[in-house]
Amino acid sequence: MSSVQRTIQFKLNGEAVSADIAPHWNVVELLQNCFGLFGARESCGQGMCGCCTVLVNGTAVSGCLYLAAFAEGADVRTVEQPTAGASLDAVQEAFIESGAFQCGFCTPGFVLMTRQLLDENPSPTDNDIRHYLSGNLCRCAAYPEIIAAVKLAAQKRARR
Amino acid sequence: MTGATGAEVEVDTETGRVTVTRLVNVADLGRPINPDIVESQLSGAAIMQLGFTMSEKMEFSAGACTNPSLADYKIPGMLDIPTGIENEAVDAEQGSGPFGAKGVGESGTFGVSPAVANAIDDAVGVRLTSLPLTAEAVYRALREKQGNPLID
Numbered sequence: 001m002s003s004v005q006r007t008i009q010f011k012l013n014g015e016a017v018s019a020d021i022a023p024h025w026n027v028v029e030l031l032q033n034c035f036g037l038f039g040a041r042e043s044c045g046q047g048m049c050g051c052c053t054v055l056v057n058g059t060a061v062s063g064c065l066y067l068a069a070f071a072e073g074a075d076v077r078t079v080e081q082p083t084a085g086a087s088l089d090a091v092q093e094a095f096i097e098s099g100a101f102q103c104g105f106c107t108p109g110f111v112l113m114t115r116q117l118l119d120e121n122p123s124p125t126d127n128d129i130r131h132y133l134s135g136n137l138c139r140c141a142a143y144p145e146i147i148a149a150v151k152l153a154a155q156k157r158a159r160r
Numbered sequence: 161m162t163g164a165t166g167a168e169v170e171v172d173t174e175t176g177r178v179t180v181t182r183l184v185n186v187a188d189l190g191r192p193i194n195p196d197i198v199e200s201q202l203s204g205a206a207i208m209q210l211g212f213t214m215s216e217k218m219e220f221s222a223g224a225c226t227n228p229s230l231a232d233y234k235i236p237g238m239l240d241i242p243t244g245i246e247n248e249a250v251d252a253e254q255g256s257g258p259f260g261a262k263g264v265g266e267s268g269t270f271g272v273s274p275a276v277a278n279a280i281d282d283a284v285g286v287r288l289t290s291l292p293l294t295a296e297a298v299y300r301a302l303r304e305k306q307g308n309p310l311i312d
């Protein structure tokens with residue numbers, strides 16, 4: 001473990017937290033080392049695959065490229081964020097019901113991006129979905145199921 | 161296990177770029193115990209093989225891999241998959257398997273590469289025999305067919 005060089009304070013999934021970090025850590029290392037949160041996973045380490053997606057101040061970023069020090073004072077949200085009232089939200093339910101994963105490694109990134117897509121565009125077309133999610137890679141290639149899950153999540157959200 | 165694939169492609173003869181517009185995957189996997197998961201396995205395996213068929217190539221120089229990253233070694237993303245993809249298990253029963261199943265996993269990979277290569281041959285009359293079927297490979301083959309091969 002690297003030597004600690006500074007302490008940062010920020011909001012993590014709605015709670016005020018502080019963490020002792022090394023200056024070179026990225027957000028994935030921050031979440032895994034200090035909070036035991038493994039939903040954001042580093043895969044390519046280049047911002048190519050979307051597996052490390054987290055929301056910083058409401059915008060999806062690649063956790064592998066985002067320095068932990070920049071999270072100072074920010075609102076950081078991960079796939080572990082508790083959902084209000086229900087145990088799962090519409091997107092998580094839709095992914096399960098559509099079987100939109102095989103191994104599940106990429107799923108947290110897809111779930112966060114799908115929420116952001118549906119916030120921006122509540123009824124996306126297939127083409128909208130393919131373009132919006134093109135920065136997330138799934139090696140098991142559950143892409144057709146993921147597209148179905150996004151459309152199902154849109155319907156579920158509209159009904160709620 | 162037995163698998164078969166049919167492919168429909170578009171070839172841009174100016175650039176050699178191939179777009180797979182339709183992919184139909186069928187496999188004999190015994191009795192599908194969970195039909196949804198079987199379909200997902202067939203489709204996922206076929207798309208993975210589509211990556212090996214169209215773009216994925218490890219480059220080596222002096223024994224070292226020179227493209228060990230997702231920036232230089234391209235696996236299929238959402239925009240690379242055919243808009244028409246169909247998957248089906250044939251009616252079958254494997255007497256020696258649990259509940260008549262054989263198993264599924266990579267059955268969807270078997271036919272993809274030859275199906276796409278055959279479709280390219282059918283479309284523009286060039287036969288490629290090594291993977292991946294990149295735009296460069298198709299374009300070189302087209303030029304050779306015209307009697308005007310590219311010089312390295």
